[in-house]
Amino acid sequence: MRVVHWVGTVTLLFLLAVTFGQSMATDEERYSPLKRFSQVLDLVERYYVQDVDRNEMIQGAIRGMLQELDPHSSFMTQDAFREMQIDTSGEFTGIGIEISLVEGRLTVVSPIEDTPAFREGLKSGDHILEIDGQSTQDITIMDAVKLIRGPRGTTVDLTILSKGDTVPRTVTISRDVIPMHTVKLFELEPGVVLVRLTSFKETTMDDLREALDRFDLDQRVGLILDLRNNPGGLLNQAVAVADAFLHEGKIVYTKGRSAQAEMNFDASRNVLDKETPMVVLINAGSASASEIVAGALQDHGRALILGEQTFGKGSVQTIIPLADGSGIKLTTAVYYTPNGRSIQAKGIDPDISVPFVALSDDQREGRMPLVREGDLIRHLETGPIPPDQRDHPRPQVLEMLERDNQLRLALEMVKAMPRLKALR
Structure with missing residues (x-):
């Protein structure tokens, strides 16, 4: 017993010594780079050919440190932090x-x-x-x-x-x-609605609800959600938009190093439309929040995804304000679609891959114009003209369809979906 106890005691002391040594080594490893940084800062302030501003140098060092992490983590000066707040909520001037x-x-x-x-x-x-x-x-x-x-x-x-x-x-x-209005709505044909989302701002879900309210649910025969060239935006708005078309199940979840970075978002049953046949248009300009929506609708089989592979930004950035009014944008998590797919550097692959083909002037001149009964002079009216057709005259819709091969196919697919479903 004594031998065992002694051996055990020696072993315990050895472990304590190792642990203490590891703690010292950890502290040394942690503070050695800071000591080196302080030395370089001191050398520059002493010997650089011109006077330097210490605050600007440290700010530059922070900027470089975050830049080394990934393309989306960054340091924001006070002006840049204010710009970011304006970009997601208010009006701003620029080129778009x-x-x-x-x-x-x-x-x-x-x-x-x-x-x-x-x-x-x-x-x-x-x-x-x-x-x-x-x-x-x-x-x-x-x-x-x-x-x-x-x-x-x-x-x-x-x-x-x-x-x-x-x-x-x-x-x-x-x-x-x-413009900050992020939702545009057109009626391509009676009952077939095109909803174009240009980005995800604080008002996006409200704008979407208002747009869909203009067409009674029982009058919709097809819905096309256009996310092409939508660069993304706010995570909560992406979740809300996906939630509008899903009545149950997971929408997106995130994983990160901290517990705060791990989030799960499920459908809340605040669904606006869970049954209308639906096609989602995507391309290489569809990024971030757009990919969350497309991925959720694809995984749940709620919509047919058509177009081209998306951008592939599958990371979440957290905005952290600093005491002096500046801030940092730090990548804190990676998000996953309901089926566990990471979009990062991969993107969303469409169910039907259709490259966009722009018509040349000669091709457009040689095409027969798309004309239907509603375009003929003195055609019979069966009821009042919907407000959306008054806002967007029929020729504009015809022009959109003429120049956009992806939209034309989406229109045909969304009309055929009930028949395809019946055949299946």
């Missing part, structure tokens, strides 16, 4: 693009519809090489936003290199007020 750093290159994630950037033809995947002649090499997202935004009516020159091009081009874009 969502940008990101992709392999170190400033890249257009998506132009926002009906904005100057959209009208000038900027597309998802375009690389921005210069802003007003200033190189974007090693630029931060926040610095790029600050350079691109400005007063209404002023212009910004962007040097763009598009996919497939070997020579960059310079585009001059006039800044304007960027």
Whole structure:
């Protein structure tokens, strides 16, 4: 007994010594880099050729530290933090693009519809090489936003290199007020509704509810949700939009290092439409919140997903304010679709892959115009013209269908879904 007890005592002392040694080693490992940083800061302040501002140097160090983590973590100055708050809730002036750093290159994630950037033809995947002649090499997202935004009516020159091009081009874009209404609604045919979501802001779910209320549920024969070139936005709004079409089950869940980063979002039974045949349109400009919605509807079999593979941003950023009014945007979790798929760097694959094919001027001139009974002079009316058709004249809908092969197929698919379901 004594021998065992003694051996045990020695073993215990040995473990205590090892643990104490590990604690000392851990402290040394933790503070050694900070000591090195302090030494470098001191050397720069003493010997650099010009006077330096300590606050700016530390701010730059923080910015570089976060940049090294991933393309979406970043430091926000006081001005940038205010800009971020405006971007998600209020009105702002700019050109209307969502940008990101992709392999170190400033890249257009998506132009926002009906904005100057959209009208000038900027597309998802375009690389921005210069802003007003200033190189974007090693630029931060926040610095790029600050350079691109400005007063209404002023212009910004962007040097763009598009996919497939070997020579960059310079585009001059006039800044304007960027619209915050994120939902647009059209009736393509009687009972077939197109809902286009341009982004996910604080008002998105309210705008969607208001738009769908314009068409009685029992009069809907098809619903097309267009998420193309939707760069994403607020997580809670993405969950709410998916919830509007799902009556039960999981919508999305997240995983991270901390317990706070692990969240589960389930359908709350606040469903607006759980039965109307539905097609969702996606493309490479559909990112983040758009991918959450498309992934949830796809996993539950609620909608047919049509178009092209999405952008593949499957991470969650938490905005953390700092005491001086600045803040950091820190990637804290990765989200998963209901079936456990990670979208990060993979995206959502459509059920039906259909590349967008733009018609040339010659092709458009050679196409027979789409004409139906409702376009004929003195056609018989069977009831009052719906408000949406008064807001968006029929020729506009015809023009949309003529130039958009993905939308045309979505329309045919959503009308055929009840017959396909019956055959199955």
